[in-house]
Amino acid sequence: MKFGQDFKETLATQDFPSHWVEHAIPYGQLKKCLKKVLKELKDLGLDHDTLQSLIDPENHSPVALKYRLIASENSDIVRPTLTVDVYLEDDVIVEASLTPASRLFFEKIASEVRHSHQADSGSTSGNSSDAGQDDDVSVQDQNSEIQHKKNRRHETIQLPLVFDHEFFEMLQNDVSNIDSLQDTERQQMSDEIKALGEDLAQITKPRRVHRTDMIPWRNIFELYLDAEVFFATHEQEHGARSSQLALKKLQWFQGEVKKRELQRIFKIPQSQVAYDRFLRINANLLKMLQFQEINQLAVHKILKKFDKRTSFGISKSFRSAIQSHQFMTGAIGRDVCAQMSQHLTNVVPQLNDYLCPICFMVAYRPVKLDCSHIFCLRCIIKIQRSRESHCPLCRSDVVMKATIMHLDDDLAKYMKKHFPTEVSDKERHNQIERGLEDYGPGYKHQECSVM
Template sequence: MKFAKQLETEAEDIPQAWRPYLIQYKALKKIISKVTQEIESRGLSASLLHECLDDENKDNKLPAIRYYFTGEPPHIKPNIEVIYDPTEPKVQEILSRLTSTDAQTPKLEYKRSQNNKDFFTMHSETEMVVQSQNMVDLVKELLNVMTIDNSDESDEICANQKRETKSFVIELEQDDEFFKLLLKELNEASKLQDETTEKFKQDISALESRMSKVASPGQKRTDMYNWRKIFSIYMDACIFQTSNTTIEKSKKQLQWFLSELDKTDQLRKLKNKESKLAFEQFMALNTELITMKHYQMLNQTAMRKILKKHDKQSGLTASSAFHQVIPTEHLFSPKLARMLYATITEKLTSVVPQPEDYACPVCMCVAWRPIRLECNHVFCVRCLVKAQKQKMDSCPMCRHPTAVRDATALNLDESLQNFLKLYFPQEIKDKKRDNEREQAIEDVQAMTGKRYSEEQLLRMSQSSNCCIM
């Protein structure tokens, strides 16, 4: 399928209001044919430009030709510049023929001089469709003026470097129209992206406010644990986490997320209507984020392909020259989707904290009775006591030499303890039960002198029917 047709097909997945802000590939494609005619009417065939611009004057030989832009965005103009040695008699002869009034040769009309550059455009009376082989031959002849004596080539190159050079510049009017349209569309796409991003952030804040009401631990019919499970599955889905995640992959992972919720019957467990509305809003945000990513991809592909077609048909090098003057990274960067995804997870996990973020790094359970060491790492009191009994002095995380040894009851982080009590009541209940069971086993071992293997202790700690005493 040709890209123009593919773009039309995929644009159907983009909201109606966004479609006018897609790069108008077909309109730009039509201008390229005019650019090609303009190039040929100036005596610079596409094949000649391919040959000259691909080499980019690697040996600093004169004459040389280059394609570049002048001005500042959004007012830039494309130009072809021929750099030459003004003292070379052969060059002067060819230049005079290029600007002659010969009826068979389209005339280059002088416009101005600036910084040793003479600027020309096509004579206003010359038709754009004129194609002159005479002019092509003249330009080829000019570019082929090299050292007459091959034996003195190296000396001549050194001399060229010391000589003062001049250049004549041909301003490309149709090429200018092409890039005016492209820049206009990129500017409109940038405005749409900025507006959509700002609206997205406002929607996230609105969802955060709604979530604070339905998932607050102080509510009588709170959905905190249901939402915690939903977010846990959402994080496992990895819908936007990597930069190379494709649109298809993001859609697939979003469907996986929904199917996992169905398997666990999680949505039916939501206790109030506001929670269900919050979930619908949450899903709308994710769908919109995928749509924005798709929109970015379509515009990026359209720009890359239209510049490639421009270069292929005209012989110019816009694909590289354009990006040097117009930075487009912010328009097509995958970082935007990841940044907005990070905003979602940061805002919503602040409302519904995840137990993994407050786990003791030793037992991987919620760090109940949290002891904050001198190095600022936090452990549950049970794991810290066991470490001290084993004569462990240094922190297992950062190897601070005395952090564990010097820890006392004064290291209890009371504000964190109150936070854990508020947001993780069930986890704390489970932790207390495990601590009591483990303490009972240690007490029995101390009284009887009988030692249990690690496997036996594990089985007893995992068995809810285990009763010692």
């Protein structure tokens, strides 16, 4: 199936909103415009073979074509410009490979430029009548130079094309329209994320009474962060994901939530509503990525076709010229993920952010060293006993300077409030370690009991 048909079918069958489809790249219209470009070039005597030979950088021909994109002064639109460098001898183009139509066209353009130059030189020729007499040798040199310039002359001519301007203007406007669409969708998703974050802040708020869904939501977001649905941060695998891989990651995340029955342990009815909204935001973002990718492919295909038919080799420079457009950079996934991290996952503190980097348990009774790194009190005491003065992370000479004043009481209260189970486990672990130190390997820990 040709890409044009596949593109049209994808837009019709992927359940994209109708206003998205209206903003899609008009691949069919661009193909028709490309045909007009080719016809215009052919009418000038520039068929495919002629263009290919004149643009070839290894072809040292008296005629050379250059096709460039020139940025407009007052807008972001780039304009295509086709120029021809012509070398004439006795006012005749010496190039055997030119077709008769191409030769006539170039000589006509060169003649118009020559007449324009003659008119300009004629208007200023009277200004030199008062010049002094030179010796005979100087006059002969000047006559020889004039004769050489007359016999061989170089002209740079801009060819008056119309439909290539129409082609690139249409394509750039379409890219800008998709940019505007994505800005609108991004803002809508951002508003939805902020509203959901406010609801989650109430649902997961720690309370004295155990009617809170902080734990299941923490597990949900832990799975979501592990999935890295839309954006990967690993060293070997980083950057935005394709829509196909994002779909697999999202399906894995939903499967894990279902397998662990996290929805069943919700205590607050609003949690299920919030979870459905969270999935809907992800589904909308995935749909936008699919729409973005198919349109990026359409831009790539039409530029590749343009280069193949004209030999102008402009696709890379055009993509570079429009790299400022967010549609081409695929930034929407990264931006929305940043919004979700700020307003959703950060609402429910993750245990990984509060672990001691030595024992990998919650850093309860946290000690903040002068280098700003945080460790649990138990690990700092062990390091001081071993007379190690350097921070295990940055190697600053700060460990032996730590005192009771370095205990972060506010952070300790925060940990006890948001990680009560982990803090209890940490306290029990510390008690067992102290018992072994005080009473030896025969120590058996027993919980405190009131008789």
